[in-house]
Structures are given as structure tokens and as C-alpha cells.
Amino acid sequence: xxxxxxxxxxxxxxxxVICLGAPSCGDRADSPPYPGPGEKRxxxxxxxxxxxxxxxxxxxxxxxxxVHYDLYDSNESVLEKLQSGVADYDLVxxxxxxxxxxAYLKLLRPIDRARLPAFANLDPRFLNQDFDPxxxxxxxxxxxxxxxxxDRRRARGTPDSWAPLFDPANRGQILMLDDMRECFAVALxxxxxxxxxxxxxxxxxxxxxxxxxxxxxKTYNSGDYENILAAGDVWxxxxxxxxxxxxxxxxxxxxxxxxxREGATIWMDSVCLPRGAxxxxxxxxxxxxxxxPEVDARIVNGISYASANVPARKFIKPEILNDPAVYPPDSxxxxxxxxxxxxxxxxxxDEYWTEIKAQ
Amino acid sequence: MRRRGALLRLHTALVFxxxxxxxxxxxxxxxxxxxxxAVWRGFTFEWYRKLLSDEIxxxxxxxxxxxxxxxxxxxxxxxxxxxxxxxRYRFRGEGLTRxxxxxxxxxxxxxxxxxxxxxFGVAGLRLSLVTVVIAxxxxxxxxxxxxxxxxxxxxxxxxxxxxLDLGARPVQTxxxxxxxxxxxxxxxxxxxxxxxxIDDYVITSFVAGVGATTLPLQIYSMLKVGVTPExxxxxxxxxxxxxxxxxxxxxxQQPPPERSEG
Amino acid sequence: xxxxxxGGRSRAAYPxxxxxxxxxxxxxxxxxxxxxxxxxxxxxxxxxxxxxxDLGAYVLSGKFLSHYARSLHPIYLQIFWRSIWxxxxxxxxCLLVSYPVAYYVAIVAPPRRxxxxxxxxxxxxxxxxxxRTYAWMFILRTEGLANRLLMAAGLTSHPLELxxxxxxxxxxxxxxxxxxxxxPLYASxxxxxxxxxxxxxxxxxxxxxxxxxxxxxxxxxxxxxxIVLVFVPSLGQFIVSDLLGGAKTILAGNLVQNQFAVxxxxxxxxxxxFELTAAVLLLLLGYAxxxxxxxxxxxx
Numbered sequence: 001x002x003x004x005x006x007x008x009x010x011x012x013x014x015x016x017v018i019c020l021g022a023p024s025c026g027d028r029a030d031s032p033p034y035p036g037p038g039e040k041r042x043x044x045x046x047x048x049x050x051x052x053x054x055x056x057x058x059x060x061x062x063x064x065x066x067v068h069y070d071l072y073d074s075n076e077s078v079l080e081k082l083q084s085g086v087a088d089y090d091l092v093x094x095x096x097x098x099x100x101x102x103a104y105l106k107l108l109r110p111i112d113r114a115r116l117p118a119f120a121n122l123d124p125r126f127l128n129q130d131f132d133p134x135x136x137x138x139x140x141x142x143x144x145x146x147x148x149x150x151d152r153r154r155a156r157g158t159p160d161s162w163a164p165l166f167d168p169a170n171r172g173q174i175l176m177l178d179d180m181r182e183c184f185a186v187a188l189x190x191x192x193x194x195x196x197x198x199x200x201x202x203x204x205x206x207x208x209x210x211x212x213x214x215x216x217x218k219t220y221n222s223g224d225y226e227n228i229l230a231a232g233d234v235w236x237x238x239x240x241x242x243x244x245x246x247x248x249x250x251x252x253x254x255x256x257x258x259x260x261r262e263g264a265t266i267w268m269d270s271v272c273l274p275r276g277a278x279x280x281x282x283x284x285x286x287x288x289x290x291x292x293p294e295v296d297a298r299i300v301n302g303i304s305y306a307s308a309n310v311p312a313r314k315f316i317k318p319e320i321l322n323d324p325a326v327y328p329p330d331s332x333x334x335x336x337x338x339x340x341x342x343x344x345x346x347x348x349x350d351e352y353w354t355e356i357k358a359q
Numbered sequence: 360m361r362r363r364g365a366l367l368r369l370h371t372a373l374v375f376x377x378x379x380x381x382x383x384x385x386x387x388x389x390x391x392x393x394x395x396x397a398v399w400r401g402f403t404f405e406w407y408r409k410l411l412s413d414e415i416x417x418x419x420x421x422x423x424x425x426x427x428x429x430x431x432x433x434x435x436x437x438x439x440x441x442x443x444x445x446x447r448y449r450f451r452g453e454g455l456t457r458x459x460x461x462x463x464x465x466x467x468x469x470x471x472x473x474x475x476x477x478x479f480g481v482a483g484l485r486l487s488l489v490t491v492v493i494a495x496x497x498x499x500x501x502x503x504x505x506x507x508x509x510x511x512x513x514x515x516x517x518x519x520x521x522x523l524d525l526g527a528r529p530v531q532t533x534x535x536x537x538x539x540x541x542x543x544x545x546x547x548x549x550x551x552x553x554x555x556x557i558d559d560y561v562i563t564s565f566v567a568g569v570g571a572t573t574l575p576l577q578i579y580s581m582l583k584v585g586v587t588p589e590x591x592x593x594x595x596x597x598x599x600x601x602x603x604x605x606x607x608x609x610x611x612q613q614p615p616p617e618r619s620e621g
Numbered sequence: 622x623x624x625x626x627x628g629g630r631s632r633a634a635y636p637x638x639x640x641x642x643x644x645x646x647x648x649x650x651x652x653x654x655x656x657x658x659x660x661x662x663x664x665x666x667x668x669x670x671x672x673x674x675d676l677g678a679y680v681l682s683g684k685f686l687s688h689y690a691r692s693l694h695p696i697y698l699q700i701f702w703r704s705i706w707x708x709x710x711x712x713x714x715c716l717l718v719s720y721p722v723a724y725y726v727a728i729v730a731p732p733r734r735x736x737x738x739x740x741x742x743x744x745x746x747x748x749x750x751x752x753r754t755y756a757w758m759f760i761l762r763t764e765g766l767a768n769r770l771l772m773a774a775g776l777t778s779h780p781l782e783l784x785x786x787x788x789x790x791x792x793x794x795x796x797x798x799x800x801x802x803x804x805p806l807y808a809s810x811x812x813x814x815x816x817x818x819x820x821x822x823x824x825x826x827x828x829x830x831x832x833x834x835x836x837x838x839x840x841x842x843x844x845x846x847x848i849v850l851v852f853v854p855s856l857g858q859f860i861v862s863d864l865l866g867g868a869k870t871i872l873a874g875n876l877v878q879n880q881f882a883v884x885x886x887x888x889x890x891x892x893x894x895f896e897l898t899a900a901v902l903l904l905l906l907g908y909a910x911x912x913x914x915x916x917x918x919x920x921x
Contacts, residue, residue: 043570048580068570071580076883083669088485088568105669172782178868180883219785219867223583233763347664350884351696357871358700367725371738374722378745378799381756384766385748388759437644440637448634456638459645465849465905467857469877470656470894471649477659477887478652497649500641558749560860565881578751582864594752601747606740 042282044069045078045089047269048223049243050142052302059289065282073223074179082107082274090277091286093269097341099138100131102272108137109275115284118291126268126308130338138270139287142242142305145328145336146182146265147258149226149244154235162190162260164236166209171216173235175228178220180353181339182265183210186238189262195337198345207352214356229255240267242305245325249304257325263335268308382598389591406588407596416593419577426488426573427556430495435549437496438503439541445504446511460505463498471498472565479566486568494566495556502555503548510544554601660891661685670887688892697876697893704873705900707787708855711794715802715851716844718795723806723843724836728813739807746800754793754864761789761865785867793861798854802847809843810836842915849908853901873897 040063044051048071056067070089072078075098081089082102094102102108113119113135122140132138150159154173165174165186176183185195187206197203218234229237230247237244241257248255271290273283289295297315300307306326313321320326342349392401410416441460445453463471475494476486484490518540522532538545560575567576574593581590663671663684673679691697726738745753760766761783768780783789813836821831837844859874871879877897880890 048583070572073580073583074883076885079885080882214869217869220869221867231762231764347886350886354700354871354876355696357869357875358696358703364729367721367729370721371725374718374799375741377796378742380760381753381796382745382748384756384759385752437641441641444634444637450632450634450638456642459642459650461905463645463649465853465901466653466898467853467874467894467901469857469859469874470653470898473877473881473890473894474652474656475648477891478648478655481655493648496644500645504641554747560751575749575751578749582751582755590752594749598744598748602744
């Protein structure tokens with residue numbers, strides 16, 4: 001009885017696995033990793049919540065190319081995967097400073113502008129940045145700022161600086177991003193310095209400020225801070241503008257976004273091609289697709305982050321176009337800076353960050 | 360004695376309540392009307408329906424099952440052989456082997472994961488479902504060995520000797536006498552491996568490649584970004600399936616039959 | 622201890638054990654060696670490794686030990702201390718909570734119920750660990766179940782801070798490790814010879830004495846096994862402190878994960894990983910010596 005029953009169980013289990021594992025079940029999100037000749041496929045490595053599913057589906061409908069994507073929530077993951085040399089992505093979407101690092105490490109292949117006629121749709125103000133002069137390796141995707149969301153009922157008046165995040169009166173009601181550079185950026189800006197400072201004295205000052213702040217912080221979270229804010233668990237949530245704008249749009253009387261007057265991080269995420277990318281045809285098909293103003297607008301409408309695509313503005317929802325959180329006025333951006341790599345000062349900052357977290 | 364028994368029973372009941380509270384919540388909220396996981400809004404099967412058409416999650420479930428099945432088969436075979444070697448023979452390098460088998464369990468998962476991804480990088484082995492399977496096999500062999508070994512102790516070898524005396528060849532003896540008798544242990548070990556493999560996050564996060572996202576990886580990234588009750592639905596289904604499997608295995612775990620069965 | 626059968630050394634074992642040695646040798650020992658070697662290297666400017674010009678000078682200058690030296694700084698020692706402390710508290714709480722349960726199931730409960738109860742202990746283990754941890758966030762948050770119940774029962778007047786602190790991390794760890802303590806204890810208790818307990822009672826010892834002087838010593842192997850099975854994973858964990866601790870505390874596991882994932886400092890991360898491993902191996906050696914003295918190994 002035992003032997004026979006065991007064989008039945010094993011047989012059933014094997015049958016179940018074979019049946020579920022069979023590629024004929026037509027699941028395009030899980031086709032075998034290595035495409036056969038002629039099979040059209042695209043492997044994306046992209047931030048979570050950066051591409052609405054319906055935009056992907058439409059692409060597949062139009063071109064017949066199967067899209068597979070993996071998600072990440074930190075730039076370092078991109079560096080990790082590309083450096084390991086054994087990951088297999090066709091497109092990645094790193095942030096500004098990471099593009100520079102990847103280009104420096106020769107992990108990217110240049111973009112062939114000749115194959116992207118619609119590149120002209122992009123606002124020249126966003127091109128030719130420090131991190132990629134001439135846009136050899138990157139194409140702007142979306143951009144934004146890192147400020148904080150707040151609960152209107154709890155804040156006194158309308159905040160316009162970083163001060164509430166350091167105010168002992170708000171103890172236990174503060175959320176900070178779990179990101180070393182972003183947290184230091186807040187401290188440095190609040191102290192009146194550049195967020196790319198490498199001066200050890202300045203960094204020490206910022207570290208001390210963050211250490212003083214820690215007992216006031218409820219949690220460090222880079223993933224779903226907007227939900228924590230919306231659920232009422234904290235009154236102030238450090239975070240990226242798009243996600244906060246999204247939840248604020250649902251409850252505008254309750255939530256708001258602040259781009260502090262001391263300045264904040266402005267960032268831009270760009271599409272890049274890893275050097276080992278294999279499905280080159282698919283890549284350019286996808287890039288052209290995304291540059292299409294209507295498609296770009298659908299992305300912006302879906303994820304609440306601003307793009308650099310000028311003709312797309314016609315199709316973007318007015319609530320988003322007029323939302324200062326998503327499309328801030330130029331005056332607000334004056335004191336904002338891009339995060340730049342600080343070279344060897346990174347190790348010092350990492351030690352301070354460990355100090356802060358360990359206390 | 361009766362009073363002490365009551366106290367013990369109360370304590371045990373409380374511990375069980377503690378163990379099951381999150382599970383109950385998990386299952387309950389898979390039926391929640393709203394995706395705001397904080398409040399209960401109403402009963403619905405919507406999340407299960409969404410789950411069945413969610414290609415992404417289904418894809419990761421499929422990956423998990425494939426990895427689980429492959430790792431289970433390989434690890435069970437290797438582990439059973441190892442248990443037999445440890446359990447019946449004295450051989451040179453025995454102590455070393457025992458320590459080798461302990462290491463994967465003892466060494467923290469994060470160290471194993473880091474070592475494997477570094478090694479794969481150095482060896483130029485592309486990350487994929489295969490590297491995940493390799494990683495899972497590595498940490499599973501020891502579990503099977505331990506479980507089967509436990510089954511082997513107190514094993515009555517006279518049955519095997521009788522078979523050999525009656526003229527059966529060693530291989531025959533193994534498949535027709537030994538294996539059926541240790542089978543409950545082997546099956547238990549296999550189930551253990553399968554479960555651990557299905558739920559492994561740490562090591563898998565280091566070694567998974569494109570298209571090799573398993574369910575725990577998917578769940579973790581969803582947890583970071585904002586959970587929908589679909590995740591609850593998947594877990595409830597997995598829970599139900601494993602409970603059924605376990606109940607089945609329980610029946611197989613009856614004490615070894617006296618004589619001629621199996 | 623190991624082989625049950627009598628007889629001397631046998632060659633028959635080799636073909637059985639060779640595949641395991643092959644797989645573990647190549648995919649376990651070798652990677653660990655690679656990691657060990659890397660712990661002596663230096664971080665390149667963008668992660669990766671800095672190429673070493675002069676190997677001889679590098680070794681002689683002692684620079685190759687830089688990461689191990691760095692890990693001895695007070696800040697890291699503080700992290701290790703907290704991790705050990707957390708693991709110790711988790712283990713003790715687990716032990717105290719589990720022993721009565723194991724005792725009840727093994728000795729007090731009617732025999733036909735035992736399998737069912739054991740099954741109930743194990744079933745939570747069959748759900749996703751991540752989800753169960755997440756469920757605790759749910760229960761412990763400001764407007765979560767625990768606070769609502771406490772306030773409804775009138776025990777508290779305003780919500781307690783139950784989440785994102787050491788308390789929630791402890792709960793998460795104990796919750797995850799409980800079956801690993803209950804099962805070895807049960808295994809040990811089940812083998813207990815009842816007649817010894819009866820004899821002790823007959824000789825006039827009160828229940829507490831019997832427990833202290835007969836039960837505990839006789840179940841020591843189970844206790845030891847449980848301690849090892851709970852302490853080790855608790856030491857290296859990082860998910861619970863990440864999710865339930867609000868990423869506010871950095872424990873040894875977080876440090877390693879951080880160095881590999883964010884700080885991109887593989888050499889330093891490897892050094893810390895090996896120190897963690899060394900601590901664990903010391904524990905294992907202690908356990909091995911203990912079982913050798915007692916003459917019985919519960920596991921292999």
C-alpha cells in the first residue's frame with residue numbers, strides 16, 4: 001500500500017509539473033529564456049510601477065514581440081546584474097548617476113540615433129546632461145523630484161521646507177526613504193549645502209543631523225511609502241513625487257506634496273541598452289513605440305511621472321499636467337540638483353549611514 | 360495533575376492561536392472587497408479570478424514548481440544515497456562527510472547566496488532557472504539525508520539479509536526490500552525539500568536570472584511596492600494544496616507494516 | 622553513532638557518497654572558497670574588485686586584512702552584538718514558549734491526537750514566510766488588529782507602537798522559528814521513558830523536582846538541537862528586521878546584504894559573511910563536542 005501510494009503521488013506530482021511547465025500553455029510572460037531563431041522577444045529590467053501593463057500589451061499587439069520584464073527598486077541592482085555579466089536584459093532604465101557609472105564601466109552600448117526618428121520629440125532641456133553628454137547611451141524616460149508627502153490635517157499650515165521632517169513634535173510620524181544618498185540629500189540641503197558635497201566636515205554635519213532625526217523616524221521605506229502615508233501611519237513621507245502625486249490625487253483634501261524651498265533631488269531615469277543586449281530589432285521597435293506622443297502620454301497618465309516628450313503633452317490628462325507635484329514650475333527647480341557620483345567619499349558616507357542605522 | 364494538564368492545554372491553545380493568527384488574516388483578506396489591505400470591505404472572489412488571469416504571477420508559480428520539482432528529485436536521490444552511506448557503512452572520511460552535510464544548513468543563507476552568485480560570475484555561468492535549481496539542490500541534500508537517516512536508524516537489516524540469502528542480487532534487494540521500507544522517510548524528505556524550495560527567498564534572490572523569477576521573489580517585490588490581495592489569494596491556494604499533500608503523506612507515514620505489504 | 626550495522630570499513634559507501642561530494646564540492650565548497658579569497662581583495666571604485674599590482678607587497682603590508690580590521694571597529698562590533706543579543710533572546714523565548722507545547726503534545730495529550738497536533742504545528746510552515754511576516758505588519762500597525770482589540774477590550778486608551786521596533790522583530794523571529802524548536806523538543810520528549818517519571822513520583826519527589834531532575838536532563842539533546850536550529854538562522858536573518866523593523870536596525874544579516882546589494886563592497890561583505898560563518902561554526906563545534914560526550918547525535 002505504501003509503495004503503490006507513493007508511486008501514485010509521485011506520478012501525479014510529475015504529471016502536474018509537466019503539464020504546468022509545458023510551454024504550450026501559451027504564456028508569453030514565461031517563454032523559455034533563450035529565443036529560438038526568428039522568435040521575437042524583449043527583456044526589460046525596469047523600476048516597479050514604471051510601465052502600465054496595457055502599454056506593454058498594446059506593444060505586443062502591434063508588433064508581435066513578446067515582452068518579458070523583471071522589476072527592481074534600486075539602481076544598485078542594475079549595476080549588480082550588468083556587472084555580473086551573466087544577466088540577459090535588452091533594456092534597463094537606470095537613474096542619472098548610474099548611467100554615468102555604467103557608461104564608465106563600459107557596460108552599455110551606444111544608441112543608434114539614426115534608428116530613432118522620433119527622438120526629436122524630446123525636450124532639449126533634458127538632453128545633453130552631465131551624466132551622458134550628447135546622449136550617447138541614454139534616452140530620457142521620465143523625470144521627477146524627491147520631496148515629501150504630508151497629511152494636510154496634521155501639518156500646521158502649508159509646509160514648504162524640510163523642517164517638519166526634523167521637528168521633534170512630529171516624533172514617530174515621519175517616514176524616510178531607505179536610501180543613503182536621498183537621506184543625506186535632505187540633510188545637506190536643509191543645512192544649505194550641495195547634495196553632492198564631498199567635504200568630510202560637511203558630511204559629518206549631515207550625518208549628525210540624520211542621527212538626531214532617527215528617533216523621530218517611524219520607518220525607512222523605499223517601496224510603498226505612499227501607501228503608508230495614505231493609510232495614516234505617518235504624517236510626513238519622504239518620497240518620489242509621482243507616487244505621492246498618485247495617492248494625493250485620490251484624496252486631495254487629505255494629502256499634499258512639498259518640493260522644499262531649500263532644494264531637493266531632481267532625478268531623471270533614462271532608457272539604456274546593456275552591452276550584451278541581444279534582441280536589437282525589438283529594442284528599437286520598443287523605443288520608437290515609447291517615443292510616440294500618444295503612447296508616452298499613456299505612460300505618464302498611468303504612472304504620474306513627467307516625461308520629456310513635448311508633443312505628448314497634448315494627450316496628458318490636464319489634472320496631471322497642471323499638478324505642480326508632477327510638473328513643477330521652473331522657479332521651484334532652481335535649487336534642485338541631480339545626484340552625482342561622489343567617488344571615494346561614498347565609502348565615508350556608507351560608514352556614516354551604517355552608524356546612523358546602527359544606533 | 361488534571362489542573363496542570365489544563366494549564367498546559369491553555370498554553371498550547373494560545374500558542375496555536377499565535378501561530379495561526381497571521382494565517383487566518385492572510386486567508387480572510389484574500390476575500391476582501393478592497394485592495395486597501397487595511398480595512399475589511401466585503402466578500403469577493405475577485406482576487407482569485409484576477410489571479411487566474413495574471414500571467415506574471417502564474418509564470419512565477421510555474422517557475423517555482425519547475426525548480427521545486429527538479430531540485431526535489433535531484434536532492435532526494437543524492438540525499439537518500441548519502442543517508443544510506445552514513446547509516447550503514449563505516450568509511451574513511453565519514454566524519455568529514457557528516458560535517459559537509461551539516462554545513463549547508465548551518466551556514467547562513469545569505470552567505471551561501473553571496474558565494475554562489477560570485478562563483479557563477481567568476482565561472483561565467485549565466486544566471487537562469489538552472490542556476491536556481493543548482494542552488495536549491497545544494498541546500499536541500501542535507502535535509503533529505505537527515506530525514507532518511509532518521510528513518511534508517513533502528514532499521515531491521517534481517518529482512519535485507521534474508522533477501523540476499525535467498526539469492527537476490529544487491530541491486531534487486533535495494534529496490535524491492537530496502538527502498539519500500541525507507542520510502543516514508545524518503546517521501547517526507549522530498550516533501551520537506553519541495554516546501555523549502557517553494558518558499559526560498561534569500562538564496563534565490565541572489566541567483567535568479569531573467570525569466571527565472573520565482574513566486575517568493577515576486578511576492579517580495581510586491582510587498583515592497585504595495586500588496587494586492589492577489590498575493591493573499593496565491594498563498595491561500597498554496598496553503599490548501601500543501602495541506603492536502605501533507606494529509607496524503609501522513610497516511611503514507613504509518614508505521615512500517617509488519618510483513619508482506621509494500 | 623553513525624553506522625548501525627557492525628562490520629569494519631566498507632568500500633561500498635563510496636559510490637553512494639560520491640555524487641553528493643561532487644555536487645557539494647563544486648557548488649558549495651568552491652564558491653565559499655572564492656568568497657573567502659575575495660574577502661582579502663579591495664573594492665574597485667564602482668563595486669567589483671580593484672586589480673592588485675604587486676601581490677607580494679600587498680600581502681606583506683597587511684592590507685589584505687583591511688576588511689577584517691575594519692569589522693572590528695566599534696560600530697560593527699555593536700552590530701554583531703545586537704545580532705547575537707537578538708538571536709539569544711529569540712532562542713530563549715522560543716524555548717520557553719515551546720517546551721510546554723512539546724510537553725503537552727508528547728506526554729499529556731492522548732496518543733491518537735499527537736499526529737494531528739504535530740501537523741497543526743507544521744502547517745503554518747507551509748505558507749510563504751514573506752506573507753506571514755507581512756501579515757504581522759498588518760496586525761501590529763497603528764490601526765491594526767492588535768491595537769483595535771486592545772482598545773476595544775479597554776486595556777489601552779490609545780494605540781501602542783507595536784511595529785517597526787525591536788518588539789515586532791522579536792515577534793517575527795520567534796514566530797518563524799517556533800516549529801524548529803517544538804519539533805526537536807517533541808522528538809526528545811516522545812522518547813522519554815515514562816516509567817522514570819513514575820518512579821520519581823513514587824519515590825516522593827514533587828512534580829517540580831521530577832521535572833527539574835529527570836525530564837530536563839533527559840531531554841537535553843532535544844533542547845540542544847532546538848537551540849542550534851533556532852539560534853543560527855536568527856543570527857543571519859535580515860528579512861524580518863527589514864520588514865518588521867522598518868529598516869531601522871541594522872543587524873549582521875542586513876550588513877552583509879547591504880554590502881552586496883547597495884554599497885557594492887563585495888570584499889567587505891565577504892569578510893563579514895565569513896565572520897558570521899565562523900561564529901556559527903564555533904557553535905557547531907560546541908554542539909558536536911557535546912553530542913560526542915553524550916554519545917548520541919540527534920541528527921546525523
